[in-house]
Amino acid sequence: MREMTKANLANAFAGESQAHMRYLIFSDKAEKEGKANIARLFKAIAYAEQVHATNHFKTLGELxxxxxxxxxxxxxxxxxxxxxxxxxxxxxxxxxxxxxxxxxxxxxxxxxxxxxxxxxxxxxxxxxxxINIGKVYVCPVCGYTVVGEAPDTCPICGTKKEMFKEF
Amino acid sequence: MREMTKANLANAFAGESQAHMRYLIFSDKAEKEGKANIARLFKAIAYAEQVHATNHFKTLGELxxxxxxxxxxxxxxxxxxxxxxxxxxxxxxxxxxxxxxxxxxxxxxxxxxxxxxxxxxxxxxxxxxxINIGKVYVCPVCGYTVVGEAPDTCPICGTKKEMFKEF
Ligand SMILES: [Fe+2]
Ligand SMILES: [Fe+2]
Ligand SMILES: [Fe+2]
Ligand SMILES: [Fe+2]
Ligand SMILES: [Fe+2]
Ligand SMILES: [Fe+2]
Known part of the structure; x- marks a missing residue:
């Protein structure tokens, strides 16, 4: 791929990734304000930006x-x-x-x-x-990541086990 | 906030947002290779990067x-x-x-x-x-976004209705 197009697509990937992230954050905020439909709209459009970022990434030949x-x-x-x-x-x-x-x-x-x-x-x-692994748990406050079982409290930030997100 | 710290956190937000996006893409790829656990690990860590990006964004006072x-x-x-x-x-x-x-x-x-x-x-x-809206549908190929009902085929890329993601 020619250099200028490559640089532009890399910028577009960065922009779409950040738009995706901002909309996820805005969705949470709208949810907290009791605006469930606006929250849902932000989430849907965040996904659309994920599609764009993915297209640019693949076009760049990075996958x-x-x-x-x-x-x-x-x-x-x-x-x-x-x-x-x-x-x-x-x-x-x-x-x-x-x-x-x-x-x-x-x-x-x-x-x-x-x-x-x-x-x-x-x-x-x-x-x-x-790989052969059990559940993966992530602390929603600091991002601490652990395989197997969540700790009673997060060793990094003290968040309680019940708050951890399971994958 | 002092300017240098602000610039650094803005860079960190950009980096975390792109890491989050790359890991979602890598997760899909691992899934397609039949590596379901590696796919799950990528998804969990993508979420951890979302936590970091969100922390930086809020620290920047941008929410x-x-x-x-x-x-x-x-x-x-x-x-x-x-x-x-x-x-x-x-x-x-x-x-x-x-x-x-x-x-x-x-x-x-x-x-x-x-x-x-x-x-x-x-x-x-x-x-x-x-707002008062129905379902939101997003085309997984081009990101076309529509409220109410998905079209039989995407007007931008031709993808079939059944493939659209519902929010
Ligand atoms: Fe986009
Ligand atoms: Fe957009
Ligand atoms: Fe934590
Ligand atoms: Fe991170
Ligand atoms: Fe990381
Ligand atoms: Fe489409």
Whole structure:
């Protein structure tokens, strides 16, 4: 693909992914305001943006097989753990932005686990096999991710077991 | 919030939103390869990234009430319809990138409808009311969005009614 079109589609993927995310957040907010139909509209359109992002991603030729997808996922998590979030954390601390420090801390702790879980999955995927795991639980406050059983309280943020989302 | 922390959190929101989207796409692919557990792991971690993106977004102070959220959504859709996608379309045509032209065409046609639907919702939201709408249907191939009933075939891409996703 020619370079300018490639750069444009990569930008469009970034834009659609963020629109998708904003609409999910706006949907929750509308729900909390008791506007169930507007919440549903936001959710439907968030899905439409997912379709657009997926089309751009595939057009860019970025979708590979699961083994390679895990490789990319591991490298992204590794970058966040070892480069991006430590740099952002240093700046947020320097500027005494406490809420930002917390938001960054929650992310970095979860990304470490993500890198590990994806690495275990890759071991199976290189043999073209699936993994054998129980339920996966995610903390809705900090993103802490655990396989098997949810802890009584989240080790990162203290959220109660009952609040964890099961996959 | 100080400017450097703000820029970093905005970048982190963009990164988390794109990680979330990539993992949803990778999940579908793992599912198609018959790796149901890896697919489930991708889906769980996609949700964890949604938690991180949401935390960063709220820390940035970008979450407002539904009326203002709709305002932001309309302005984003309007930018895509009138600025971003026409520019990308011109370049993709110039460079004869047919697949990109199609991916862009699908998006722009849906964004026009999104702007209209959000504008109707805003009329209710300014009076602090919900909208009164039936089901919302979205085409899984192009993102075409319609309220009430799905068409027999998608007017943008020809996908059959039975494939539409209902919200
Ligand atoms: Fe879109
Ligand atoms: Fe992660
Ligand atoms: Fe937590
Ligand atoms: Fe994350
Ligand atoms: Fe849109
Ligand atoms: Fe369609």
């Amino acid at each position: 590979s097989d699961t083994k390679d997808n895990l490789e990319k996922a591991i490298s992204g998590e590794n970058f966040e753990v070892n480069e991006m979030y430590p740099a952002y954390d240093a700046v947020a601390n320097l500027q005494s932005e406490k809420q930002a420090v917390k938001s960054i801390h929650y992310a970095i702790e979860a990304e470490k686990i993500h890198e590990k879980l994806y690495s275990e999955a890759r071991e199976a995927a290189v043999k073209d096999q699936d | 407002s009430d539904t009326k203002d959220n709709l305002e932001k959504a309309i302005s984003g859709e309007n930018f895509e319809v009138n600025e971003m996608y026409p520019a990308y379309d011109a370049v993709a045509n110039l460079q004869s990138e047919k697949q990109a032209v199609k991916s862009i065409h699908y998006a722009i046609e849906a964004e026009k409808i999104h702007e209209k639907l959000y504008s109707e919702a805003r009329e209710a939201a300014v009076k602090d009311q919900d």
